[in-house]
Amino acid sequence: MPKVTVEFDNIEEAKEFLEGNKWKAVVVDLHLELRATTKYGSSLIKPSTEAKPSEIKSVSKVRELLYKLINEYNLSIDE
DSSP: OOOOOOOOSHHHHHHHHHHHHHHHHHHHHHHHHHHHHHHOOSSSSSSTTTHHHHHHHHHHHHHHHHHHHHHHTTOOOOO
């Protein structure tokens, strides 16, 4: 299995690197929450209830924007 060694000039650079991983986790979690609404009809507004068609439509638009931004930055959100 390949190994990677990353060296930083200072603590701040290391913190920035680690923060990037946290941001990715946030985006993946957001993606999964939005997916639950569009695929399974779970409401984000009222948890444990079914989403209304207008909510599903709005969440679909947000998902589209999220995917657009991810693609523009040439990223992926492999879970």
